[in-house]
Amino acid sequence: MTPREIVQELLDLEEDNVEFNFDGVFLIGLDDEDADVRLESIRGLWEHEAPDLVPVLSRLMKEDEDARVRAEASHALVRERDRP
Numbered sequence: 801m802t803p804r805e806i807v808q809e810l811l812d813l814e815e816d817n818v819e820f821n822f823d824g825v826f827l828i829g830l831d832d833e834d835a836d837v838r839l840e841s842i843r844g845l846w847e848h849e850a851p852d853l854v855p856v857l858s859r860l861m862k863e864d865e866d867a868r869v870r871a872e873a874s875h876a877l878v879r880e881r882d883r884p
Contacts, residue, residue, distance in 0.1 A: 803832055807840045814844065823848050830856055835866035842872045846879065854880055 801809070807829050810822040822844060829841030838860065845853060857880070860873035 803829065803837045804834055804840070807837050807844065811840060811844050827853075827856075830860065835864075835869050838864065838866070838869045839872050842869070842876050845876065 810825055814820045814822055826841040826844035829837045832838055832841070842860070854877065857873045857877050861870050861877060864870050864873065
């Protein structure tokens with residue numbers, strides 16, 4: 801399986817069972833060379849609440865070469881900001 805396929809499979813598993821947590825894999829995926837892996841990894845971290853994610857998302861929003869990744873990082877930062 802490719803990293804892209806692995807991330808997608810984990811997203812599907814996590815969606816079907818909220819008790820699964822693959823944040824460690826998704827955090828690694830944020831630095832993958834494949835933009836689709838970075839994009840899906842951001843999506844996979846939608847419930848990750850650790851403050852260490854904010855600087856990573858900020859970097860992706862500002863510096864990532866892929867516009868989709870920049871946009872998804874921006875959306876994720878808004879979610880982080882709006883958390884109670």
